[in-house]
Amino acid sequence: MLLVLLPLWLFLVGCVSAHYRFTSLISPDGTVTDAYEYVRKNTNDNSPVVDVTSDDMRCNTGATNDGADAKTLDVKTGDTVGFMADNLLYHQGPVDVYLGQAPDSASSWDGSGKAWFKIFQIGPEQSDNGLKFDVSIQKVTFTLPDSIPDAEYLLRIEHTALHAGTGKPEFYISCAQLKVSGGSSGSPSMVEIPGWLSADDPSLTVNIYNWNKPSSDYTNPGPAVYGSGTGSSSGGDGSGSSGSGSGGGDDGSYGGDDGSTSGDDGSYGGDDGNSTGDAGGSGGGSGSGSDGSSTYNDDYGHCVLKYTPPTVHKSYKRRIVRWLWQA
Numbered sequence: 001m002l003l004v005l006l007p008l009w010l011f012l013v014g015c016v017s018a019h020y021r022f023t024s025l026i027s028p029d030g031t032v033t034d035a036y037e038y039v040r041k042n043t044n045d046n047s048p049v050v051d052v053t054s055d056d057m058r059c060n061t062g063a064t065n066d067g068a069d070a071k072t073l074d075v076k077t078g079d080t081v082g083f084m085a086d087n088l089l090y091h092q093g094p095v096d097v098y099l100g101q102a103p104d105s106a107s108s109w110d111g112s113g114k115a116w117f118k119i120f121q122i123g124p125e126q127s128d129n130g131l132k133f134d135v136s137i138q139k140v141t142f143t144l145p146d147s148i149p150d151a152e153y154l155l156r157i158e159h160t161a162l163h164a165g166t167g168k169p170e171f172y173i174s175c176a177q178l179k180v181s182g183g184s185s186g187s188p189s190m191v192e193i194p195g196w197l198s199a200d201d202p203s204l205t206v207n208i209y210n211w212n213k214p215s216s217d218y219t220n221p222g223p224a225v226y227g228s229g230t231g232s233s234s235g236g237d238g239s240g241s242s243g244s245g246s247g248g249g250d251d252g253s254y255g256g257d258d259g260s261t262s263g264d265d266g267s268y269g270g271d272d273g274n275s276t277g278d279a280g281g282s283g284g285g286s287g288s289g290s291d292g293s294s295t296y297n298d299d300y301g302h303c304v305l306k307y308t309p310p311t312v313h314k315s316y317k318r319r320i321v322r323w324l325w326q327a
């Protein structure tokens, strides 16, 4: 039976490896800090959270209750910070960034309570032809609001992948730990996570492939942005890292489209360049094709298996069928 399961196994491996995590905090001087230095480490590899009512929505699976291993970075209001992911956010969907005010230290807080407010968002381009999200983002930076209380915070990024169709969102989440000083007496209105979004929220049930512009504007999940909401996005190690789009803001406008030139490092699950299988995944994809099977992402970002069975003589085929039947 192992032989039979092998192609399936390759399929799963190829798909999982194509996902992404926000592993690094970008400090105010622009440094991409080490993976999980200031970001809480999750335990679900690069898989998404899919239940919007789960406590895992706060900081991802395994990271909501565990901040002890991550450091807390000193920053000031008005500083520009950000997140770097370990892959392009190649699924279509919005990006939203929140601050959660810890009652005490960020590292000891589980993110519970009405303590979260949004400070940045990246929405889609909206046209008569549908919604279009930037799928070449790897780095997201934004300015911390001027008017927030001095406190320790969890800085939370959420990428909501909407590619799988109506009502099947995938949430890619990370939390970094910050100690903010220099603030004033601002008092943003706050929401509770989970609880601030329900599964039937229009931002989650939208069909991004069938959406007509004039009837309704798309609004990102969650509350309006508090503060200026300025920031940008770009690809990872490719060109175009100086993006200056005025992303987000209350209008949900498309963020950072100047600087989002794809950082094409080959980690993107190639469209179809590796679909022949026996070439072993050339063309920058993640295919594992040496035995005739490979995976690639189709136009909707779905992971697809291409399996070309080896040529087997008829008599062997019969034997294999008989063997399977008996197994």
Ligand SMILES: [Cu+2]
Pocket: 019, 091, 161, 170
């Ligand atoms: Cu996916």
